[in-house]
Amino acid sequence: MTATDTKTIAGRTGPWEIVLGLEVHAQVSSQSKLFSSAKVGFGAGPNQQVSLVDAAMPGMLPVLNRYCVEQAVKTGLALKAQINLKSRFDRKNYFYPDLPQGYQISQFDQPIVGEGEVVVEHDNGETFTVRIERLHLEQDAGKMIHDLDPNATYLDLNRAGTALMEIVSKPDMRSSDEAVAYVKKLRAILIAVGSCDGDMEKGNLRADVNVSVCRPGAYEKFRETGSFKHLGTRCEIKNVNSNRYIQQAIEYEARRQIEILEDGGKIDQETRLFDPGKGETRSMRSKEEANDYRYFPDPDLLPLILDPAWVKELEAGLPELPDAKKARLQSQYGLSPYDAGVLIADAARASFFEQAAVGRDAKLVANWTINDLLGRLAKDGHDIADSPIPPADIAGLVKLIEAGTISSKIARQVFDHMWAGEGAPAAIVEKHGLVQVSDTGAIEAVIDRLIAANPGQAEAVKAKPQAIGWFVGQVMKEMAGKANPGSVNAILKAKLGVE
Structure with a gap:
């Protein structure tokens, strides 16, 4: 799949297509703010992390x-982007209570990072490319709180001045699925580099989503000419902080615009907000253009000049990036593209897997890590960092399966005990008497008894070999799930005379 593939939406008057561009705001993983020494951290009391600079005190x-x-440059390198050795900071002027200075220090026409690209892969292995227009550094604003008092608005300036990287894409995404896949890939890159923790729940990674709709063929004309006149009027949905909300916001907004256009109306270029409770977007304000902000170079900050040797040093020190790690997991451990993709989506997941896979069946380790551990963690609202089961215990569980000590079915019971905090799998197996029965004599005795008690069922198996599953189930039931499945099947087939 390429970036020019489309997802068509059926309207009353014919098909429509979505065109999407994202401006992702990633909070830099710094312990202090962009232009002050004030601490950065989630959960502090109101206005406890504010310096005189953040509060815009005179002088x-x-x-x-x-x-x-440094983090912005490393991120740019990971995005295969142009690093601009000379950039500058500008004042973006607007007045809002959560912006004490009356302007935001940002970068306008000379950003620190120029054009790059991100190759995004779908679950089915097909890829598309999203072009990066720029990455620039800027300050975050404070937070306005409206729900403490119906007659007042409170200000918390803890976030004011926090360093953000704004990563601006070209309008290369054509569906909500592509937008979500892009954000996931970008998040994986940021986490791998260490420039942002990617925590969307805390607002450390959020997206402004630009949505427009057009008739089939218009996007191709835009790509050929570079002229935005071929595309529909876009609306920007601000500060969407989860993949699910990004998807919902895009789908609602696209439908909203199509309905307006098909009713003979026109789309107003505006900034909108997404209401998760109602699942819809609502108007916030008319969309500003660059000249509305009256940008000018910040007189308090000199142009930023980077040493080429320093940039080269940062490039040489980049960690293994998601694409390279995915390829390595596939070649080194024989994982499927899907399993490798799930693991590299979070650096901690990949690390957990590789620790558990040492000396073990890697595919089996991946299955238990992805399907059982990650599934249970997601159900309880946790991630891999909160896992009550360490990598060594997943390795220990797989070792018991490989040795034939326990069956896969018994392993599920062992996993439940591990999740409950009962310790290492070998100790759990011994404590609960869960060792798999591989004694063929004991298994054969149970099978003989069942065949004798069910002659009609035995004849049915001879006529229809698939019916042997009934006997397998009965044997496992009588032996409390501890019988070796391979031995059970082999003995049954011999006794009943089926292949």
């Missing part, structure tokens, strides 16, 4: 955080 001057610059 306070910004001092650029070198670490934040």
Whole structure:
């Protein structure tokens, strides 16, 4: 699949297509803010992490955080983007209560990172490319709180001045599925580099989603000419902070625009908000253009000049990135593209798997990690970092299966005991008497008794070999699930004379 593939939506007057571009705001994983030494952290009391610079006290001057610059450059390199050795900071002027300075320090026409690209893979292995237009550094604003008092609005400036990387894509996504896949891939890259923790729930990664609709063929004309006149008027949905909400917001907004156009109306270019409770977008304000912000170079900050040797040093020190890690997991461990993709989506997952896979059947380890462990964690609202089961215990469970000590069915029981905190799998098997019965004599005795008691069923198996599953189930039931499945099947086939 390529970026020009489309997802068509049927309207009353004919088909429509979606065109999407995202502006992803990633909070830099820095312990201090972009232009001050104030701490950055989630959960502090209101206005407990605010410096005089963040509060815009008179005479306070910004001092650029070198670490934040480093993280922006590393991210740009990971996005295969142009690193601009000269960039500058500008003042983006607008007035809002959560912006004490009356302007936001950002980067306008000279960002630190230029054009790049992200190759995104679907679950079926098909790929599409999203072009990156730019990455720039900017300050975050504070937070307005409206629900403490119906007659007042409270301000919390803890986030004010926090360093953000705004990663702006070209309008290369054509469906909500593609947008979500892109955000997941971008998040994986950021986490791998270490420049952002990717925690969407805390607002550390959020997206402004630009949505427009057009008739089939219009997007191709845009790609040929580069002229936005071929596309529909776009609306921007601000600060969407979950993949599910991104998908819902896009699908609602696209339908909203199609209905307006088919009723003979026109789309107003505006900024909108997504209401998760109602599953719909609502108007926030008319969409500003660059000249509305009256950008000009920040007089308190010199142009940012990067040493080419320093950039090369950062490039050489980049960690293994998701695409390279995925390819390695497939070749080194024989994993499917899907399993490798699930594991590399989070650096901690891949690390957990590789620790557990040492000396073990890697595919079996991947199955238990992805299907059982990650499934249980997701059900309880946790991620791999919160796992009550360490990698060594997943390895121990797989070892018991490989040795024939327990069956896969018994292993599920053992896993439940592990999840409950009962310790290592070998100790659990011994404690609960879960060792698999491989004694063929004991299995044969049970089978002989069942065949003698069910002659009609035995004759049915001879006529229809698939019916042997009934006997397998009965044997396992009588032996409390501990019988070796391979031995059960072999003995049954010999006794009943089927292949």
